[in-house]
Structure formats: C-alpha cells, structure tokens
Amino acid sequence: MPAASTETAPLDVPRGLAGVIVTDTALGDVRGREGFYHYRHYSAIELAESRSFEDVWYLMFHGELPGRAESAGFAARTAALRHLPPEVREALPGIARAGAASGPLAGLRTALSLLGAAAGFRPVYDLDAGHRREDALAACAAVPTVLTALHRLGQGLRPVEPRDDLPFAANYLYMLTGREPDAARASAVERYLVATVDHGFNASTFTARVVASTGADTAACLVAAIGALSGPLHGGAPSRALDTLDAIGTPDRIDGWIRAQVLAGGRIMGFGHPVYRTEDPRSRMLRSVAQSFGGPLADFAVQVERQVEAILAELKPGRELHTNVEFYAGVVMELCGLPREMFTPTFCAARMVGWSANILEQAEDSKIIRPAARYVGPPPPQPVPAP
Structure with missing residues (x-):
C-alpha cells in the first residue's frame, strides 16, 4: 500500500490516536488504571x-x-x-x-x-x-x-x-x-x-x-x-443518566429493566468510561455530595448503581464497568435545581x-499540528472525462 505523502516517514497508529502521545504537558494527566487524575501536581x-x-x-x-x-x-x-x-x-x-x-x-x-x-x-x-x-x-x-x-x-x-x-x-x-x-x-x-x-x-x-x-x-x-x-x-449528557433513573422508576423494577437492556445490547447511560478501568473518582466524590443532600433521588441512585454493577459483573464478567461522572453529576445538578x-x-x-x-x-509551541493521512481511493492520476 503506498505511503502517505509527508516530509517525514509515516507512522501507523491506532484508530482515534488511542494511547498515542502527541505532546508534553504540565497541566495534568489521567491515570485510568489507578482511578486518579490531577491538575498540575x-x-x-x-x-x-x-x-x-x-x-x-x-x-x-x-x-x-x-x-x-x-x-x-x-x-x-x-x-x-x-x-x-x-x-x-x-x-x-x-x-x-x-x-x-x-x-x-x-x-x-x-x-x-x-x-x-x-x-x-x-x-x-x-x-x-x-x-x-x-x-x-x-x-x-x-x-x-x-x-x-x-x-x-x-x-x-x-x-x-x-x-x-x-x-x-x-x-x-x-x-x-x-x-x-x-x-x-x-x-x-x-x-x-x-x-x-x-x-x-x-x-x-x-x-x-x-x-x-x-x-x-x-x-x-x-x-x-x-x-x-x-x-x-x-x-455526553448527564441528563441521560437521570432519564435512566426515570425509566426504571422504582426499586422493584431495577433488576428486570437493567437485564433487559444489557441482554438487548443496549447501553446503560452513566456507566463505563473509555479511560478508567476502576471507579471514576469524580463519580465517587459526587456520590458523596448527593448523599449529603439525602432524599429519595440520592437513595435510589445509589441503589441503582449497586444493582447495575452486580448485574454487569454477572453478565459481562471480566469487564470493569462502573458509574462515570455523568451518573452522579446529573443527580447532584438535579438536587441543586439546575434544569x-x-x-x-x-x-x-x-x-x-x-x-x-x-x-x-x-x-508556546510554534509547531503547527499537521498529521498525515493514507490515501485509499482509486489510483491517480485517472483520465479526466470529457464534459
């Protein structure tokens, strides 16, 4: 396959640049396997x-x-x-x-x-x-x-x-x-x-x-x-996680609703993250904030979280699927009166x-970000057809 035209030798990288380091930064980082992220130090x-x-x-x-x-x-x-x-x-x-x-x-x-x-x-x-x-x-x-x-x-x-x-x-x-x-x-x-x-x-x-x-x-x-x-x-949208809580409605419906969604291949909004392989630290903190308010919504959210994680562990063994920031962010903002x-x-x-x-x-860096692409269309040059 012909290489892309560029001044330097092209490199094949994962789709979406997953895991590719493109620059240095002093602003912070996310350590997904540890469930930790930081601003500066x-x-x-x-x-x-x-x-x-x-x-x-x-x-x-x-x-x-x-x-x-x-x-x-x-x-x-x-x-x-x-x-x-x-x-x-x-x-x-x-x-x-x-x-x-x-x-x-x-x-x-x-x-x-x-x-x-x-x-x-x-x-x-x-x-x-x-x-x-x-x-x-x-x-x-x-x-x-x-x-x-x-x-x-x-x-x-x-x-x-x-x-x-x-x-x-x-x-x-x-x-x-x-x-x-x-x-x-x-x-x-x-x-x-x-x-x-x-x-x-x-x-x-x-x-x-x-x-x-x-x-x-x-x-x-x-x-x-x-x-x-x-x-x-x-x-994403934190409101979608609240929509899930609304759709479940009551504690007795959690198990049946979640199992039906998972078995049908549907996504449970507010669960899973592309980086974290353990609990999202933002979700953990916001759960605490929600519980400090108390009340039916916070209690129901915690109950749904526990049952969803148990069901996902049963139906998708080996995968770490926990609440992400959207789940409890929606709960906290709802409790604080945000539409x-x-x-x-x-x-x-x-x-x-x-x-x-x-x-x-x-x-501070004068170098423009200009990656290359590999051309995969018909081989050029083709004859230009007459009008």
Whole structure:
C-alpha cells in the first residue's frame, strides 16, 4: 500500500490516536488504571474538596495555587470580567431565538465568536503570554453569563446580570435562577465545576490545541472545542443518566429493566468510561455530595448503581464497568435545581478553564499540528472525462 505523502516517514497508529502521545504537558494527566487524575501536581478531587473554583482556575493558568491575597485579587478581577460587551448583550435575544431548538451550547459558539471580535481578540501567534492570558480570562469569565442569559431568554425570561460580590459557582446559580443560592447548593455545584475543569487529552481539548497550533485567536480555539464537545460521542449528557433513573422508576423494577437492556445490547447511560478501568473518582466524590443532600433521588441512585454493577459483573464478567461522572453529576445538578437542558452547558462553563490553559500552553509551541493521512481511493492520476 503506498505511503502517505509527508516530509517525514509515516507512522501507523491506532484508530482515534488511542494511547498515542502527541505532546508534553504540565497541566495534568489521567491515570485510568489507578482511578486518579490531577491538575498540575495536585489531586483534582482533593482540590474539589478543599479549594474554590477561582483558586483552581488560577492554578491552571499560573502553575501554582494562590496565596490568600492572590486568591482574593484573582476572584475580584475575574468577577469584573463577567459583564458582557454591549455588542454581545444586544445580540443574545436574536441568538436565543435562532437557536431555540438547539439550546444554549449551540448559541454559545455564535456568542463567543462575537465576544472575541468585540473584545478585540488577536491571534495567539501575535501576542505575548500576558496578553494571551488576558483574552483567556475574559472568555472564561463571560461564558457563564452568556450561557445563563441564553437559557433564560429561551424560557421567555430576562437575563440576570452577574454580581461581582458572589463567587463563581454561586454567581452562576444566581444568574440561572435569579435567586442567590444557599451555601449547600453553591458548594455542591462548585465541587462539580472544579472536578470537571480538565481531564487529559480528550477530543475537545485536543481540538482546542490543534486550532491554537495554527496561531488562531482564543475565541476561535474555544469555539472549536465547544463544537467537539457537542458531539454525542464526547460530551455526553448527564441528563441521560437521570432519564435512566426515570425509566426504571422504582426499586422493584431495577433488576428486570437493567437485564433487559444489557441482554438487548443496549447501553446503560452513566456507566463505563473509555479511560478508567476502576471507579471514576469524580463519580465517587459526587456520590458523596448527593448523599449529603439525602432524599429519595440520592437513595435510589445509589441503589441503582449497586444493582447495575452486580448485574454487569454477572453478565459481562471480566469487564470493569462502573458509574462515570455523568451518573452522579446529573443527580447532584438535579438536587441543586439546575434544569436538565443546562447540565452539559454547566460542564462547558467549567471546562472552558481547562481548554484555555491548554491553549495557553500550546501557544508556546510554534509547531503547527499537521498529521498525515493514507490515501485509499482509486489510483491517480485517472483520465479526466470529457464534459
């Protein structure tokens, strides 16, 4: 078979680049066999349980956790960036109407492109590290405002302006509902947001880095990442795990429903992960958060998890299938009052920080990402037929 045309000798790699190392990173890693992942040199779960979203944002951008004064200054600085430029704010009603069927995540792509233009984002290739970071800060801070405004406009409600005095997670819930959240719900959402900031070289993160390697502006890189996240094979939807709980309905139906699904070759939403071969640490943490609220939904979710794992161990021996982040993320967000159509956008609001950190890191490397492909069509050149 003829080799692909390229300057260097082509290498055959697994489909989907599975397991292929394409670059070095200091941002973090996922160790699937251990059930562990980290941001910089800290356990991501420990960070979620002990530090604010703003502190982790600072860590991803600066490489170290902030001291008390730095933490307060960074929180105040990013809070001031939550307010949208007039050009973006005035365009949101039209974006919401045009994308009514698609939802806030699709509308975010348009709004983020407009934000980049209105804020004067320039190609990362032309900027120094400080200016790149400023653009990334502005984008990450504005996205929750855009997402909540698009959601409310889609519901026939007026957007809620951000409050500079509230932390990131509390302000997000406030803009979504119009009410300042209680401490327990704000804390639960914050832990979820921290736990989903980054997760290795997934498809959307790699997409952001590919675009950054061309030298494009930060908004273009982030819009590309959102496009990758929107695919059902990547972003998923925590609401689908709740749909499974709804379909099962009651404890006495768990065994029969799950067995029927597995034997029919169906997928149990919220179970299994392409990287983890043990329990997803995010799921373990979010189970604890859900149980801290208590109530029928949390209790039922735990019962379903235990029975599903037992049935899967029986019917699919040798395979490690546990709950992934989607299962308990859906439960936690439901308990915190988030509408199901905002589950994936909420994930996106957190992942903006991870994508941006990867963009900043990639921008330090001037080499464009340009792999090769093997041509498998009819042998060229063929005669061009007459018209």
